Amino acid sequence: MNATPRSDDLTRDLYQDEYTHDFVNRWDELINWKGRWESEGGFFQDVLRQYGATSVLDAACGTGFHTVMLARDGFKTTGADGSPEMVRKAKENAERAGIPELPVVEAEWTSMSESFPDQKFDAIMLLGNAFTHLFEEADRKKALSEFHKLLNDDGILIIDHRNYDALMDKDYANRHQHYYLGEDVNAYPEELGDNFVRMRYEYGDGSSYHLTLCPIRQNYVTELMRDAGFQNIRRYGDFKAEYSFYDPDFIIQVGTK
Template identity: 45%
Template sequence: MTLTQHSQKPCQDDLQNFGDKPEQVRDTDHYQQEYVEDFTDRWDRLIDWKARSEAEGDFYIRILREHGARSVLDVATGTGFHSVSLLKEGFDVISADGSPNMLARAFQNARDHGQLLRTAQADWRFLNRDIHGEFDAVICLGNSFTHLFREHDRRKALAEYYAVLKHNGILILDHRNYDRLLDQGVAIRSGKGNVYCGKDVNVSPEHVDEGLARLQYSFSDGSTYHLNMFPLRQSYVNRLMTEVGFQKITSFGDYLPGHQDPDFYVHVAEKEYKADIKQN
């Protein structure tokens, strides 16, 4: 057997590639090239599991239990933080993601926490092709929904979430406060928020317009990565979920109802059929 010595430099296949004009990369499918292995290996330094757990408290657990949810589809599991947290609380969880690098990291993280993930690589736009069964709840967290650049993709993904939900099921979806970023140009509060709590990385907007938020992630070891995302406005997300069919939407700011100027918005959308009954 011959052992191969690997260089400390990432190989060419593990480098992000945005081309010569990165601000013009506004393609939903490009996320596959953004979450390279080196970046996902550092992702938990951005999250800081302990700090995020303290910041969230029992927010998601409480909402799921209030709605009687038992089975949960985590469609953007990332490195597995929420899937692992829910498994520890006794929920039945399927963990999906479009990035194989993220799924591999999530599976290992779960094992390190004494849990076994049931994983599936799935594209949200074709979720019912890859995921079978119905769920009490779908969660799409970590600002993940902003990877969808076309409105058709966003509507398709929401419709797929809706379809896998049982009657009276709920969708929980979050996103950054892009309204503040677009309207005020206020910088992202890295290391001080309650979603991305890691102090080992600085997150800063490199370019922002109505169709793109290009974020730079600079780690203390000198490595730098980027993500291109669509800046979702809060009112737009609420309208879209209503038009897809969700009948009641409750929005939170940093886990508080009606909180002004939060870092993140969290929307809880209910799938419930309410017939209009006319009195004679």
């Protein structure tokens, strides 16, 4: 087991070290693109169309799942990620999907507007629990400010995150119903502290990898979004508008500029 991280180890670029070449190459085994697409049931397309969004920045694109699949569904998507390994894999997946021209760039959230100086988007998506890679409130506020700046008027921000309220207050129970659908991978919290959770991703062949994340609560994320200027914030639990506070594995929050 890795040593408990010191506070000065919990930096906003820690994820770049944890998303190793080998881990990224196996990430799609965890996601299971076909199973994930079916489990979402068109949720994100429906939300985007509800708000009239056509241009979408997938700001934590990972291996490109939503960037590719939404492009196939007619949206003008751009992928971005702070991990060069994820950018590499997303480009590979876009080429494999027959859309090698799909734009995917390496970009940091806290300076995102510098990567897109002449662009604005109808929607920005920050999915895959990515927002919890940030450990400092100042970085979260800066990232949200950058997203707000990059949105067209009436544009929307979509953020998802683990239900850390359930993780912190209740026993962990990831039902793998919607997000991590790989049949040969087990994801669970190996260590939990006041300001971090270390998730372990264990594959059937015995290989394992870790991500260190910040457990941020539902109400806190909502307030951060409001403070950044987002309005009419709506929450969903595992893609459902009505949910019991502790039940979902993941929370999705949608706010308008």
